[in-house]
Amino acid sequence: MTLAAASPGFLSPTGVEVAFLLVGLVTLGAAVLSVTTRQLVHAALWLVVALGGLAVEYLLLTAEFIAWVQVLIYVGSVVVLLLFGLMLTKAPIGRSPDADSGNRPVALAVAVTAAAALVWVVTDAFRTTWIDLEGPARGSTGVTGEILFQHWVLPFEALSVLLLAALVGAIVLSRKKPEGERD
């Protein structure tokens, strides 16, 4: 559990590191609010803040491409889809006291376990790795593309096949059966 001696210290943070921490706090706050608020649509809007905060964190780590994709996919599509679903079904203005579930403790346990596992794995894997924020961007589109399509082609393709399967599955599930036919 010893950090590499050559690693930068924690006691004299640079401006970027301070900004990173502050944005992280905002993101965490928005995330907590989005699961504790009693107003359904507000939860979705707080999720926008949390996901946008994550995009800013990527930007601060010089991963520009990932940051914009994060905004495009999560803020621009996933949250819009969420809001669409909420508005189509039930989106009351004001508090919804019935929007609670008896599974709360179980959900909390699962969330804490997942978070702990992720934090443990990530810190263990990258403990002595430091990004040089001053030098040329390490996460530019060109670098990301080269790494993705040279070193990680197989996982990338496997993921796209998985997504395709999910897409086909969704279409099959949502197709109406002819009248009178039962499954």
Place this chain on the structure above:
Amino acid sequence: MNDALDVALRLLLVFLAFLVLPLVVGQTEHKVMAHMQGRLGPMYAGGFHGWAQLVADGVKFAQKEDIVPKDADRRVFQLAPAVALLPYLLVLVAVPVGPGDGAVGAVVDAGVFFVLAVMGVGVLGSLMAGWASANKFSLLGGLRTTAQLLAYELPMLLAAASVAMAAGTVSLTGILDGFAWWWVPWQITGALVFFVAGLAELQRPPFDMPVADSEIIFGAYTEYTGLRFALFLLAEYAGIVVLCALTSVLFLGGWHGPWGDAGLGWFWTLLKTAVLAFVVIWLRVSYPRLREDQLQKLAWTVLVPLALAQIALTGIVKVAIN
């Protein structure tokens, strides 16, 4: 210090363009629509052909009482116009108007992704407005906005991806550096798909189902008055400017012109943008509104296949010329 001044000056110029260009488009719309419909349009405000009509409109909007409906969700209702308008300002920062790194608000490495991602955020404003107004017409308008966005975002992205493939970069300045005249016929299908999908995203006629005044009053903006309503209108015109500028940068060569690229680049960009903005207004006067099912059908059965075909064509040509 010089760097800070440089950045401040650029951002100031972008901000000025953001304030002026949408108003110019708005005034042009007044006059072009009027002449296409055999009338004069505004003629009195300001003296010469009513040039100050929009300024007068602005003063009128500022004087109106700002009303929030009693049952509305106050904070979301008041925040919505800003969420709708600000993304267009951010997009404008990344649009290059001339050759080199000097003629753009800020050089963004993943420019295409940046502009499309930020433009997609703007629709959240309409959604928030539609939900927070506590009005059934507003909610219907918000729903229609979302359905439209979900359908048209995909072809727009695919068309932009085709240009990125052709140029081998996702930076807007990089795309313009690689541009050659034969890209226009090569990418023409993608250009049409991009422009049509952009029109739908802006909810401009013939894709104005979300604000169809004869059915749902004014969609998500029904409950808005005064300055907040004016901000939504401004967002629409800023959206026209952004869409036309992006189409000209991505597909029509931006600052490339028949002559004088180095000095006149900004002029060619503005000219192309202005011609496209005229087409946007022209379409409003000449086409009837599409029905909701026709909207969806156009996106999924025409635009998406066309965009995919364009990508295939781009790939084939790209491999062939390498």
